[in-house]
Amino acid sequence: MDITLMPYAFFEGNMVPHEDAKVSIATHALQYGTGAFAGIRGYQDKSGSAINIFRLPDHVRRLLQSAQMLRADLPYGPEDVEKIIIDLVKKNAPNHNVYIRPLVYKAGIVLSPALTGIRDDLAIYVIPLDDYVDMSAPLKLMVSSWQRIEDNIIPSRGKFSGGYINSAFAKDQAAEAGCHDAIMLNRDGKVSEGSGANLFIVRNGTLITSPVTADILEGITRRSLVEFARDQGVPVEERAIDRSELYVADEVFLSGTGVQIAAVGTIDGRTVGGGERGPVTEMLQNVYFSTVRGEDTPYSHYVTSVPIE
Numbered sequence: 001m002d003i004t005l006m007p008y009a010f011f012e013g014n015m016v017p018h019e020d021a022k023v024s025i026a027t028h029a030l031q032y033g034t035g036a037f038a039g040i041r042g043y044q045d046k047s048g049s050a051i052n053i054f055r056l057p058d059h060v061r062r063l064l065q066s067a068q069m070l071r072a073d074l075p076y077g078p079e080d081v082e083k084i085i086i087d088l089v090k091k092n093a094p095n096h097n098v099y100i101r102p103l104v105y106k107a108g109i110v111l112s113p114a115l116t117g118i119r120d121d122l123a124i125y126v127i128p129l130d131d132y133v134d135m136s137a138p139l140k141l142m143v144s145s146w147q148r149i150e151d152n153i154i155p156s157r158g159k160f161s162g163g164y165i166n167s168a169f170a171k172d173q174a175a176e177a178g179c180h181d182a183i184m185l186n187r188d189g190k191v192s193e194g195s196g197a198n199l200f201i202v203r204n205g206t207l208i209t210s211p212v213t214a215d216i217l218e219g220i221t222r223r224s225l226v227e228f229a230r231d232q233g234v235p236v237e238e239r240a241i242d243r244s245e246l247y248v249a250d251e252v253f254l255s256g257t258g259v260q261i262a263a264v265g266t267i268d269g270r271t272v273g274g275g276e277r278g279p280v281t282e283m284l285q286n287v288y289f290s291t292v293r294g295e296d297t298p299y300s301h302y303v304t305s306v307p308i309e
Helices: 028-032 056-069 078-092 161-176 220-231 243-248 279-292
Strands: 008-011 014-017 035-037 040-044 050-054 098-106 120-128 139-143 181-185 191-194 198-203 206-209 236-238 251-256 260-267 303-307
Touching (some): 008 078, 014 078, 028 098, 035 056, 035 161, 050 078, 050 279, 056 078, 056 098, 056 220, 078 098, 078 120, 078 303, 139 161, 161 181, 198 220, 198 243, 206 220, 220 236, 220 260, 220 279, 251 279, 260 279
Parallel strands (some): 139 181, 139 260, 206 236
Antiparallel strands (some): 035 098, 050 303, 098 120, 181 191, 198 206, 198 251
16 A cells, blocks of 8 residues: 655655656665664644654664664664654644654665665655554454574564565465465564564463564554553563464464554464453553553653644
């Protein structure tokens, strides 16, 4: 599905009309996938007068950590990038939920799959976005035959643009099988994550998710949900998950900036629990959405509120 960009983007150090934010077809990042990106949600506040950005400093920190692994040399520190994002949201003045996509990329024109000696740059655009997946009914998933990339191939804890071809193969396979998304296993045959989201299961009242050493993206929403659950007295385990545990789980859901918290109803043709959203999933959704929409919760400090005129 094509996306609609909001009027202004940040490109080559300036706020410009998005149609002017263009790169050459020979740009290194386009040729070799040498870019790192972030996905950041901005929710319209319940008052309608602000956009609430969820965990902005954490997203910027992870973006710059990915940039460090890419050996990118940028003239921006974390506070600079945060300010640029805030100013860009203000300039676009949305009256709806948005998705913010910063991209650190190798902007030089160099014919070599290298990292050093190539000009780096930062670009950011904003799009309108409500639900990335249909939240009205639980999702249908399958375990993909495509293995999740491992750390010594392309580090999964970095959001590297080239690495997402791995996700694309898995999601395409799932779509052809009539599923909403894929579940990917790692080299050890344990559950890693979805094609572009972390995965949780609930068994006997315990919330379980794969550890950061299972070739997952170290998800910011994932980390938030672990905190929410523990604060609500739900036991949490971060450990390896067998494929067969997916079939006998009481609840399964995906989490991430895009999918938010999305309940899963079937996996490989097997019904998860009762086939509906479970109580732990529902509780975490309620805490999350209350927070990002500007309700007074214990997690309101995770929201950067950007006034919109």
